[in-house]
Amino acid sequence: MKDENKINALVNSAIAPSGRQEYTITVYTENQIGLLNRIAIIFSRRKINIDSFNSSPSELEGIHRFTIVINEMEEVVRKLVRQIEKQVEVLKAYFNTGDELVWQELALYKVPTDAITEKVKVERLLREYGARVVAIRKDFTVFETTGHREETDALVKVLEPYGLIEFVRSARIAIIKTSAGFHEKLKEFEAMAPGTEVIENTYLDKNEEVFSM
């Protein structure tokens, strides 16, 4: 009873390229060594490529914030977020599509100084794209832009013919439009500490707020 068709169907059903979309995952965590790895392997274990990964302190002391960008189906992202939240030192994880966020990426461009001084067009381009000078040397100049991926990509394209020496882009950072910040949320977490008095479960009628992932 060798059933290759069935096996093939199984294998194929695992690969479903359709329905993918860019999602930004925001994770609030304790500031703990090793947590970066714990979060990263949730993706690598499932062979999911991370497009961009940023880790930095948050608005709250001792709380870290990760911003992770991936291209996946919503269902997959939802499950990933649950796996992330399951980690002991993760306070909360959210996922959003681009339109729910204000987001930026920083890019640096190193261009030969000659190209700018000699070619008026380059200067104009840089101004058009809102590039700011960061460093000027005899041989090269470094510009900076902040914006969306497409914008920085576009500037790379137009600068290429003029001898773009080096280009680097930061990970994405993003702010969730509807978020009221993490201060209140953190208080909620701290309020869940077991106490001696019996408290009413105040979250029962606030489903969406308590389980907002």
Added chain:
Amino acid sequence: MPQFTDTLPQEKTSAPIAKEIVELSGSQAVMQAFLAEDVETIFGYPGGAIMPIYDALYDFTDKMEHILVRHEQGAIHAAQGYARTSGKTGVVFATSGPGATNLVTGLADAIIDSTPVVCITGQVFAHLLGTDAFQEVDIINITTPVTKWNYQVTDASEIPGVLAKAFFIAASGRPGPVLIDITKNAQIQKFNFEGYKKCDFIRSYRPKPLIRKSNIEQAAALINAAEKPFVLFGQGVILGKAETEFKKFIEKGGLPAAWTILGLSALPTDHPLNVGMLGMHGNYGPNVLTNECDVLIAVGMRFDDRVTGRLDKYAKQAKIIHLDIDPAEIDKNVKATIGVWGDCKETLPLLTELLQQKKYPQWLDRFTQHKTQEEETCIFPEFNPATEEISMGEVINTLNDLTKGDAVIVTDVGQHQMVACRYAKFTQSKSNITSGGAGTMGFALPAAIGAKYGAPQRTVIAIIGDGGFQMTIQELGTIMQTKLDVKILILNNRFLGMVRQWQELFHEKRYSFVDITSPDFVQVAKGYYIDGKSVSEREKLKDALQEMLDHKGPYLLEVMVGKENNVFPMVAQGTSVAEIRLK
């Protein structure tokens, strides 16, 4: 049999239990933590990087028992067995480097089977970290994917707080293994010990999700309106200590219930609503009727692929209610109509309260009909083989007659495991110890050692294949040294039976490297001063089993069973539960 010399010196004064602020070494602080956490049994193996901890332990051997295993994998499986029969957290010691890496299989096993274990590994001095020092291995990063939490201690003052967290995390919520790696300098370092405070709160960690009343109400409404409700239960019932709550739930609702192999023994085998085993080698009725029920209620189980078979043909007709303490499990494999997040010890009574008292005689008849069919085609021939060869089912069936379902059964992985889970009878919970999610061959012998320490009053029988026994056979040494009363029952089919079965069914009998030879197991046991016997005749089976059970102390019984028997029914990989084959 030689006299075992007591390895402990006669005079030993016990170190005091620290109450006020005292100066302690990191290792002594570990001992204080263990006292506070009621650690009575440690499974371990010493080595250079953990010697200060072993030195501290030397003063506490009257307060806790340390079992010297023969391999660190044995230590962690023993700790798992201990945790599973006792309901407590298993504790393991191992040294750095190879000692620590030998734990990895056990950690993987413990995380997938949600077993609370705290492993303490020694590590090289902090100043040597990253220098490729002798026996330095990055065990934190190696074990990250297979631990619920892990942490490296480099300063002694961290020890009380970190161990308190470790014990809390391992046992709370959905339990799991925790590994604490302690550098040697931290073990030696003295610090002001200000007492040990148990941990019961970590702000970023919610062991139990909050229960949503609306979900309970919706779930109850669905069940009350059902005509063919069907309950699946897993280890969550045992881990949640919710056996009574579960029984009340199904009894009030009149709900037929089937188990995963980790849920086995949570409900007595002969309970009228216990309809049997789920999954690849489960019972006929529960598999077929999964695709016939109208409301499927999963309690503390995670829809493993060995349970569901082909997912896109799994219970598509049914509304699904999923009760689980781990929110990540809900909708992971099977989309729930209603997910009931929470500890089933709390959610089940809430749900039961809202249930109508009901009975479904016609629906239960469907299970009986399938059972009759399975009995005729599979079970009767298994218990009454037409050949002279003994079948595995016969052995378990005979054993049931003798133990009356009161024994703890520890199984390894393979055909014997499936047969034992199918046929062994249980009257009490925490009695079936097996490696489920990981399917770790070599699990049973060390796990049985731990199981016996966890339930010293109970008969513990390890049922193992000839292949798996050879994977951790060295733990006979542990049994020899501790004289632990563990019964070892080897079902020897002279093959790696389960793989052979697949090769027979799916690879045209191309028996590629499944023909395994074995030593004379009885002689091997004798070499370890363990009594034993081998039987191959049916007439002698019952007496041999009785002799094993009556024997004082450890005993090995090898039963030669049919070489090429298959376990049926079977849901072949990639097929639907409804396509289960009876032969």
